[in-house]
Amino acid sequence: MTEKLDRRKKYTRMVLKDSLIALLKSKPLSAITVKEICNHADINRSTFYTHYKDHYDLLNKIEEEIIADMNTYLNAHNFAQKEKAMQTTIKLLEYIKSKHEICYTLLIENKDTSFEERVMEVARSFLIDNWTDEYEGDSADSAYISTFIISGSIHVIKHWLSRNMDRTPQQIADIINTVCYKGIE
Structure with a gap:
C-alpha cells in the first residue's frame, strides 16, 4: 500500500513539474496560475497544495x-x-x-x-x-x-x-x- 502511495506521489509531482515546464515555454512564471498548472496536469488544486505552497515553490x-x-x-x-x-x-x-x-x-x-x-x-x-x-x-x-x-x-x-x-x-x-x-x- 505504501509503495502505491509513493508511486502516486512521484507521478503527481512529475506531472505537475512537466506541466509547469510546458507552461513556462509560452509565458513567464508571474503569468502562470496554479489553476493553469492543475488543468494542464489534470490534477485537482487541493492535490497541488498537498505537495507545493504555490507555483513559485514548485519551480x-x-x-x-x-x-x-x-x-x-x-x-x-x-x-x-x-x-x-x-x-x-x-x-x-x-x-x-x-x-x-x-x-x-x-x-x-x-x-x-x-x-x-x-x-x-x-x-x-x-x-x-x-x-x-x-x-x-x-x-x-x-x-x-x-x-x-x-x-x-x-x-x-x-x-x-x-x-x-x-x-x-x-x-x-x-x-x-x-x-x-x-x-x-
Missing part, C-alpha cells in the same frame, strides 16, 4: 532537483588535477545536453534568473579552483575573475542551447576552457 523544487542531480552527476567523475577543468566542463555540458528541454526552458525561456544563478554556483564549485590556480595575482581578485569566467561560460552555454546544441559538448568545452586560460595568462 524552486524543480530547480533544486536539477541542481542536486547536476552535482551528483559531476561528483561521480574523478579526474586528475591537470585535466579536471576540461573534463568537468565536458561532463557539465553533457548533463545539460541530456536535460536539454528543461535546461533550455529554465535558462532561456524563463525570465527568472534564480536557476541561472544556481547553475553558476555549481560551475563555480567545480571549475573555478582549476581556472584561478592559473592566475597568480591578488587572491582578492579571484572572486571577480571567477564571476567573469562563470558568467561568460553560462552565456556560452545559453547560446549553445538556443542554437539547438549545434556543436558537441567537447567543442563547447574547448571554447570555454581556451578563453578562460588564454584570458588569465
Whole structure:
C-alpha cells in the first residue's frame, strides 16, 4: 500500500513539474496560475497544495532537483588535477545536453534568473579552483575573475542551447576552457 502511495506521489509531482515546464515555454512564471498548472496536469488544486505552497515553490523544487542531480552527476567523475577543468566542463555540458528541454526552458525561456544563478554556483564549485590556480595575482581578485569566467561560460552555454546544441559538448568545452586560460595568462 505504501509503495502505491509513493508511486502516486512521484507521478503527481512529475506531472505537475512537466506541466509547469510546458507552461513556462509560452509565458513567464508571474503569468502562470496554479489553476493553469492543475488543468494542464489534470490534477485537482487541493492535490497541488498537498505537495507545493504555490507555483513559485514548485519551480524552486524543480530547480533544486536539477541542481542536486547536476552535482551528483559531476561528483561521480574523478579526474586528475591537470585535466579536471576540461573534463568537468565536458561532463557539465553533457548533463545539460541530456536535460536539454528543461535546461533550455529554465535558462532561456524563463525570465527568472534564480536557476541561472544556481547553475553558476555549481560551475563555480567545480571549475573555478582549476581556472584561478592559473592566475597568480591578488587572491582578492579571484572572486571577480571567477564571476567573469562563470558568467561568460553560462552565456556560452545559453547560446549553445538556443542554437539547438549545434556543436558537441567537447567543442563547447574547448571554447570555454581556451578563453578562460588564454584570458588569465
